[in-house]
Amino acid sequence: MRILLADDDDQLQRALRITLAARGYEVIAARDGAEAIDLAANAHPDLILLDLGMPRVDGLDVIRAVRAWSKVPILVLSGRTDSAEKVDALDAGADDYVTKPFAMDELLARIRARARSTSGEADAAAHAIGALTVDLAAKTIRSTDASGNATSVRLTPTEWRLLELFLKNPGKLLTRQMLLSEVWGPFHANDAGYLRLYVAQLRRKLEPTPSEPRFFLTEPGMGYRFEPGAVEAT
Amino acid sequence: MRILLADDDDQLQRALRITLAARGYEVIAARDGAEAIDLAANAHPDLILLDLGMPRVDGLDVIRAVRAWSKVPILVLSGRTDSAEKVDALDAGADDYVTKPFAMDELLARIRARARSTSGEADAAAHAIGALTVDLAAKTIRSTDASGNATSVRLTPTEWRLLELFLKNPGKLLTRQMLLSEVWGPFHANDAGYLRLYVAQLRRKLEPTPSEPRFFLTEPGMGYRFEPGAVEAT
């Protein structure tokens, strides 16, 4: 669980970083709006804690920029208490709004609520790809082969991000644009070459016969589709 | 958009009901916790506005009961301002927590934020064409045949664009001009040959007997019409 902490208040940022790290979150920090947008695109946070009123780029513009390509939960922190400010932020795409000063345990509870809504509990369940068992949380892939061969497959970070998208959308078509935005960020929506390469990598590592894919299917002209193996009862 | 309003305060409930109805929401009301659970199960609300501290059943128990089988967004209203109460409600499964008294426009913005987060799956409504089930979002067509044959139909991108237009305008006449400009762009309004070709493709792939179309009908001299299959009782 990676949290992007965008705040220009040194003291608050340090306090939050310590508290969040103690709860097991991985924290990455941004000092202004431009840096927040950049990190949101390239560091793949699972949640964004955004302070309105940072320098260089307005907080609302940060929300709109991120929302243009990502659905990552955005939790706004702000000292402003007037409701107009809240309405603007929420309607721009923020998911929650907390006014400073706030109680730390309440903020943590709201973070958990937002994290819960996106994880979908699907992480806990082990996904099956043919004879392989994938654990997204532990980042492990083991063979459930009856012969007891403990052949473990290793994936690179980029491969994991791609695989995660496939496993979380079984049966659904994932367009090139969507995959590229989620894995490589919104500024690489045209580099279709990346996809061909890494899909080929996944197939080579996960498909029984990579030349005839059963799970990672190509939809010509549109994108790719992960088809969970039907539980055949032979 | 249907909202379940669970509150035992007559005055507040009346005010909220009027305000929400004026915004185009459909409001169903519950007077206590037991009724709220009952309506949440049977009335299929898209969002729940829940007042803690209602009689008969504790608010937290309502949250837990609903969360046992549903992911519908729950927005808690409460007069209690201590953070422990908020933490308990959020961790029980609530998605947001607003303390009374609250600004009405802020509440409405938070409702919109919650509605936005779930609307993604709403338009994934499955359309039916005879024995086939079409999912426009996932780009899948599966056979709901009773014999259990999971024959899936594959469509090309152009076929999908055309089918999407038909499914979104059931029963309506679609002129050649409209179809051509939507699928092939405004500069191909005269290439009627495209249409004949691709309508034939759709019929071949989707009609039970392509030579006698039941769903994709020709209106001579004008265009085409998609007639959703009436549930025949033969």
Place this chain on the structure above:
DNA sequence: GCGGGGCGTTAGGGGTCCGTGAGGATCGGC
């Protein structure tokens, strides 16, 4: 009965997209 326009169908070519392999560039660890 006759001719014409619109519609359905089929086959084939051109172009775009996809799969694959090798090689260079970059980053972090030792």
Place this chain on the structure above:
DNA sequence: GCCGATCCTCACGGACCCCTAACGCCCCGC
């Protein structure tokens, strides 16, 4: 500074999709 892993670039062969062209059929008007 060396080394390994990971990421990206580039080029080529092949598959698939889209479009073009032609033919047969039905309906309609004359």
